[in-house]
Amino acid sequence: MDNINISQAVIQRLPRYYRYLGELNDEGVSRISSRELSELMHVTASQIRADLNHFGGFGQVGYGYNVRNLYDEIGKILGLDENHKLVVIGAGHLGQALSNYVNFERRGFHIMGIFDIDPDLVGKKIRDVYVSPMNELESFIRNNDVDIAVLTIPKTSAVEVAKTLVNCGIKAIWNFAHVDLPVPYDVIVENVHLSESLMRLSYNIKR
Amino acid sequence: MDNINISQAVIQRLPRYYRYLGELNDEGVSRISSRELSELMHVTASQIRADLNHFGGFGQVGYGYNVRNLYDEIGKILGLDENHKLVVIGAGHLGQALSNYVNFERRGFHIMGIFDIDPDLVGKKIRDVYVSPMNELESFIRNNDVDIAVLTIPKTSAVEVAKTLVNCGIKAIWNFAHVDLPVPYDVIVENVHLSESLMRLSYNIKR
DNA sequence: TAGATTGTTAATCGATTAACAATC
DNA sequence: TAGATTGTTAATCGATTAACAATC
Numbered sequence A, B: 001m002d003n004i005n006i007s008q009a010v011i012q013r014l015p016r017y018y019r020y021l022g023e024l025n026d027e028g029v030s031r032i033s034s035r036e037l038s039e040l041m042h043v044t045a046s047q048i049r050a051d052l053n054h055f056g057g058f059g060q061v062g063y064g065y066n067v068r069n070l071y072d073e074i075g076k077i078l079g080l081d082e083n084h085k086l087v088v089i090g091a092g093h094l095g096q097a098l099s100n101y102v103n104f105e106r107r108g109f110h111i112m113g114i115f116d117i118d119p120d121l122v123g124k125k126i127r128d129v130y131v132s133p134m135n136e137l138e139s140f141i142r143n144n145d146v147d148i149a150v151l152t153i154p155k156t157s158a159v160e161v162a163k164t165l166v167n168c169g170i171k172a173i174w175n176f177a178h179v180d181l182p183v184p185y186d187v188i189v190e191n192v193h194l195s196e197s198l199m200r201l202s203y204n205i206k207r
Numbered sequence C, D: 001t002a003g004a005t006t007g008t009t010a011a012t013c014g015a016t017t018a019a020c021a022a023t024c
Helices: A008-026 A034-041 A045-053 A067-077 A093-099 A102-106 A134-144 A155-167 A194-205 B008-026 B034-041 B045-053 B067-077 B093-099 B102-106 B134-144 B155-167 B194-205
Strands: A064-066 A084-089 A109-116 A129-133 A148-151 A172-175 A188-191 B064-066 B084-089 B109-116 B129-133 B148-151 B172-175 B188-191
Touching: A008 A034, A008 A045, A008 A067, A008 B194, A034 A045, A034 A064, A064 A067, A084 A093, A084 A134, A093 A109, A093 B093, A102 A109, A102 B194, A109 A134, A129 A134, A134 A155, A148 A155, A155 A172, A172 B194, A188 B194, A194 B008, A194 B102, A194 B172, A194 B188, B008 B034, B008 B045, B008 B067, B034 B045, B034 B064, B064 B067, B084 B093, B084 B134, B093 B109, B102 B109, B109 B134, B129 B134, B134 B155, B148 B155, B155 B172
Parallel strands: A084 A109, A084 A148, A109 A129, A148 A172, A172 A188, B084 B109, B084 B148, B109 B129, B148 B172, B172 B188
Antiparallel strands: none
16 A cells, blocks of 8 residues: 555545445446446546545546455555454443444454443443453553554543553544544544534534 | 635534633633634644634734634534524434433533334433334424434435435434435535544554 | 547646734 | 734645546
8 A cells, every 4th residue: 555645635535435335336236437436426537536546546448447346445445454453431322332333343343342430330241342440441452452442531531541542552542532632643543523513514504 | 694605624623613712711711812722723823814704803903812702703603502403313322322412402402302213212211302203203303393303323214214304394414324315405414424434544544 | 449438637726824914 | 102913815735627648
């Protein structure tokens, strides 16, 4: 993968291509042109071709793209051919919802542990995993080569926990706390700020 | 609000300004310059000034911005001074998590009803609201002037339900289903595709 | 072959930023 | 007043798109 300088605008679109190609593949479509896909997705064919070409020539002139092949290739680009080890930090409603989401497992994101400070939640079983107390977090991450931490805790403690995670050598944080996490440049943070999403919806309603 | 042609890039940033200003206000900061705010948020001061100026001159030359005032103004721009009526469709883990999230209520997003097809979930109480069966959805929306539907159902039924919602005159759909909803231009869809967010995280890990 | 469609260049469009006159 | 900082213009940067030669 020679993806050194791909803009985040392109990355933003890749999972959507992946989703459409997966559905086409499920429907038994084996071949598609950028024009056909562009009509389906309501984007320009130029954009599709330009986006894909950042990663290599997956198409065939005069033919288009092989759906299955392109699906697999984008999956590889997104790293979905590799396994990831996750911990969920915060076993509240959202943490539980994410832990229960089966599709993540299917895509190679394995939940190794769930952690919470609340003693009432510790010991609770969520799918196959028991909730552990927070003081076991650090050693757990180190001992199990955990890649990704899912942060579903209040913003008041999120920054402190993030620092701990960085010290343990975490590679990425999927952050649901309403705060920006200060991390070194080599630690990835993907924010899901639900309240901000709802505010954008609210803004767009009123015209 | 003369916000006719504001780009989504600007709207995307407004909730983040709102969050920082709220925190500054809580900390007792009454005044801030675009330069100070830019350092705090790691964006350019030019961008802050340009963004805000789309909505009017909230600052004072030589002084900066009044934190409390700017916070309130952005709240108004985002429509947070108005009340919204929501229904949550899908009372699974994610639907329950969102229904339990207190902060939405605080910002004027009132959950009026929760709906699910599963008879085992119907009648269950989530916070103050009982889960209703799906066949009551349509009349409920019409009778209660519901603005916003939160869609936390599998993608297989999401498109059909979205059509029903449009027929009932829903104004906006907060869509957590992994599918693009075909709606008329005047119905707002705000997508939260969690699996796509996780894929972007995965992509960014690997370099 | 004729038709179709890619990969890629060049043109366009839009968003960001530097700079500064206006002014509190 | 002198210093600070806005609002806004003009310049820059980057992303999108139209167009087409190459070619399967």
